Amino acid sequence: MHCNYFNHKQVKRLDFEETKEPLTEEQAVEEAARCIQCEKPKCVKGCPAAVDCKEFIRLVAERDFDAALGKIMEKNPFPSITSRVCPTQVQCEGNCVLSKTGKEIKISDLERFAAENGKVEEKEIVENGKKAAVVGGGPAGLATALELREKGFAVSVFEAGERAGGLPLWGIPHYKLPAGVVESWVSRVKEKGVEFVFGKKVGKDVMLPELQKEFDVVFICIGENKEKGLGLQGEELQGVLYWNEFLQKFNGSSGSFKGKKAVVIGGGNTAMDCARVAVRLGYEVIVAYRKTRDFMPCYESEREKAEEEGVKFEFLLSPIEFLGNGRLEKVRFQKARIEKEQFIATQETVEMEADAAIIAIGQQQDNSVLNETELQGKWIEASSFSMPLKRTFAAGDITNEEKTVVSSIASAKKAVREMEKLGGEGK
Ligand SMILES: Cc1cc2nc3c(=O)[nH]c(=O)nc-3n(C[C@H](O)[C@H](O)[C@H](O)COP(=O)(O)OP(=O)(O)OC[C@H]3O[C@@H](n4cnc5c(N)ncnc54)[C@H](O)[C@@H]3O)c2cc1C
Ligand code: SF4
Numbered sequence: 001m002h003c004n005y006f007n008h009k010q011v012k013r014l015d016f017e018e019t020k021e022p023l024t025e026e027q028a029v030e031e032a033a034r035c036i037q038c039e040k041p042k043c044v045k046g047c048p049a050a051v052d053c054k055e056f057i058r059l060v061a062e063r064d065f066d067a068a069l070g071k072i073m074e075k076n077p078f079p080s081i082t083s084r085v086c087p088t089q090v091q092c093e094g095n096c097v098l099s100k101t102g103k104e105i106k107i108s109d110l111e112r113f114a115a116e117n118g119k120v121e122e123k124e125i126v127e128n129g130k131k132a133a134v135v136g137g138g139p140a141g142l143a144t145a146l147e148l149r150e151k152g153f154a155v156s157v158f159e160a161g162e163r164a165g166g167l168p169l170w171g172i173p174h175y176k177l178p179a180g181v182v183e184s185w186v187s188r189v190k191e192k193g194v195e196f197v198f199g200k201k202v203g204k205d206v207m208l209p210e211l212q213k214e215f216d217v218v219f220i221c222i223g224e225n226k227e228k229g230l231g232l233q234g235e236e237l238q239g240v241l242y243w244n245e246f247l248q249k250f251n252g253s254s255g256s257f258k259g260k261k262a263v264v265i266g267g268g269n270t271a272m273d274c275a276r277v278a279v280r281l282g283y284e285v286i287v288a289y290r291k292t293r294d295f296m297p298c299y300e301s302e303r304e305k306a307e308e309e310g311v312k313f314e315f316l317l318s319p320i321e322f323l324g325n326g327r328l329e330k331v332r333f334q335k336a337r338i339e340k341e342q343f344i345a346t347q348e349t350v351e352m353e354a355d356a357a358i359i360a361i362g363q364q365q366d367n368s369v370l371n372e373t374e375l376q377g378k379w380i381e382a383s384s385f386s387m388p389l390k391r392t393f394a395a396g397d398i399t400n401e402e403k404t405v406v407s408s409i410a411s412a413k414k415a416v417r418e419m420e421k422l423g424g425e426g427k
Contacts, residue, residue: 266289
């Protein structure tokens, strides 16, 4: 059955300018003064990096912005980034006691204010004569490199791409996090004396055993950037893109697809980001999800923002084929129905015309980093931050259950602590 799904109007033309305004000094001090300085601050518990929110907020209220920034950076070296991207509604702000009244302290805005208005003294580095290799230049790699450098290691970061920053640089949409913010923190890591080797994919251009020989310790921080495919007929057609290809090409670029139709397949936060980026390129966008609205794994606020921007949602649809002659023309879906709270595939199919289909159904790590090691490219559980390989540790999305920037940063500190505990040897 062919249905005309695309007959809605986009609310307004959007661009990639950052959407959130910073606080002024007066607003920041006033906001910080609202904090009741709880005896047992739940906001701290809600932060995966355990930033002492209560104390830094107190320091902002006292206009000691340098000390406030210093307090944050004891636990989190990249506050300009986290203050823009943390899902605070389920972290510090969601846990703030005042959230019960809907008047939680705007902790992320205060963190950003401190990051932009405070200064910290750089720690003096005492060289320890040891060498560390970090594989991957995303938040986990950058935080690990910084932590190791501050402990006196000579650090080299091996990054497969041509720039450091990882997903925050190319994946997180620029209207949330401008690329310049990430680049300025990469520069800060470079200024500390960390060396970057770009265009070297470990497991392909350089082998892990070579790094294990040359360096005293190796940290694997490769993230989960590999797409999950659907394995459907027509997936190779021009116009069918995975989330990572799409964002790498189009995040931040100016639109030239006005009037064209894009279908985003998936219901998570990455699908919402792809949909909102596609809107900014000028596409009419439909998100097609296999279950119902209530089962969408994305944050409600992300879905609402997508809706406000004109994204339309269609539920109970699973793609079964991409149709076209060289180029995508239609996506065929199988419909599902709900019976006793179960989703049951029906015999009914529908076709949706589309110039682009963006597949955003999940991501995984690329095991090729382990080629030529004892593990022969086979992944292992790394949640303890130490790998079953000599002097090799791991941090970031590949170790974390909660896959966020701040958790990646927090895991870097934990991985370095684990390395110290094991005397640099690994398991
Ligand atoms: C679309 C999208 C939006 C997101 N939005 C948010 C958000 O708003 N807030 C939030 O907190 N989190 C968000 N996340 C999650 C967040 O980006 C990740 O949790 C975080 O970036 C993980 O950091 P990482 O350093 O482990 O990995 P990554 O950021 O993925 O960095 C890994 C780096 O390693 C490099 N690399 C990979 N393999 C190799 C190799 N073999 N050799 C050398 N280099 C290699 C990659 O090129 C990359 O630069 C989002 C994720 C996605 C996909
Ligand atoms: S929970 Fe809220 S009110 Fe209490 S210390 Fe933290 S920010 Fe302040």
